[in-house]
Amino acid sequence: MARMHPLLVLTGFIIPVAACIVGCFNSPVAYASLAESMSVRETTLMAQRSLTESTGFWLPCFKFSGMALILGRIAMTVWVMAGTLGVALDRYGGDAWQRQ
Numbered sequence: 001m002a003r004m005h006p007l008l009v010l011t012g013f014i015i016p017v018a019a020c021i022v023g024c025f026n027s028p029v030a031y032a033s034l035a036e037s038m039s040v041r042e043t044t045l046m047a048q049r050s051l052t053e054s055t056g057f058w059l060p061c062f063k064f065s066g067m068a069l070i071l072g073r074i075a076m077t078v079w080v081m082a083g084t085l086g087v088a089l090d091r092y093g094g095d096a097w098q099r100q
Helices: 005-035 038-043 046-091
Strands: none
Touching: 005 046, 038 046
16 A cells, blocks of 8 residues: 555645646636527527536535545555554664653
């Protein structure tokens, strides 16, 4: 699992960046759709409207999964460091200063 750790952290950072890029490319589509009159929006721009409205459903969950990956990897790093420190303290008599 330790060999996969940098890859998972990188994936956690790539997911929110990808979500930001999708949002940036989706905003001109939403602007173009909303700049037209209501009759044009309801007749000819239905594909753009469906893209704009469907993105609002999956994009926040996508961003949350990336943030969860980042926070999970940070927690795993702290857990591994604490375990390593505990093994080193046990091996080299680190409990002696606690007994005093």
